[in-house]
Amino acid sequence: MATLVPSLTLSSSNLNGDLLNLSVAKSLAILGQVASFQKVATQTGVVFAAAANFSKSYVYLKNLSATEAEIITIEKANSGDEYMFLGAGEFAFFPWASLVDLALDAAQGSPVLEVRIFQAAAASS
């Protein structure tokens, strides 16, 4: 079994009149698939992670585009329910329940989505 340690810091000096400086980390047990790839988004939704191929997993996504209008939408299927909205350079990290597929499409252009999927050990799922 392998261990993945994600850590997240959220900081700001001008929110709510108070400093924001939050740091969280968690050691995660990984057992099974690790998938690391880049996918080109188009205006047609395409599944990039099928729920049938994974159990619960930790997912990292990043829109590698530097063009503001090249927004990537994470959705269930082509024209399906939309979950996330990744602008240029934006990223997400979340434990994916693997109950539904993850698909992507682009508002315009051909932005690239960086994808990393780490399948959780059974005890964490």
Added chain:
Amino acid sequence: MATLTPTLTLASTTIFADQPLNMTVSLNSTVQAPMTDINKMSTGDNLGLGAGIIISENDTNNYFVYLKHTGLLATDGVSTCNASADFVLVGNPDADGGSKVIKLQPGEFAYFPTAEGAADDAVSAGEVGGLKLFAGSAAVMMEYAYWKRS
């Protein structure tokens, strides 16, 4: 308006046999109200939108969202919850099964930018929009925050 700077690091020396994983990403994001500071709530708390609902079904804003399962039961806020049964699913307020993308076990966290809801989304419409916490078993304490994307 304000600036939110999320920084994420993924590190491992055991995932790959011959190469450590050590990557960091960061981005300054411009945000504005509506927004929150870090909050804590039970999965069963009603903040005025319904039990467990953080963002309304028909909210048309895009948000950056932080969620963390504290691993503590809501009954007293200090007892440790069951590591397996007391997970939290995150979905939309109308409980559309297809919206439950995120599953948090104790101690796990998530950071993501949401897609907006539809202003005319009825609770029965089964569309994704908003954010609701669904306890797997017992009600647990969660940390959350959100900031509207400018």
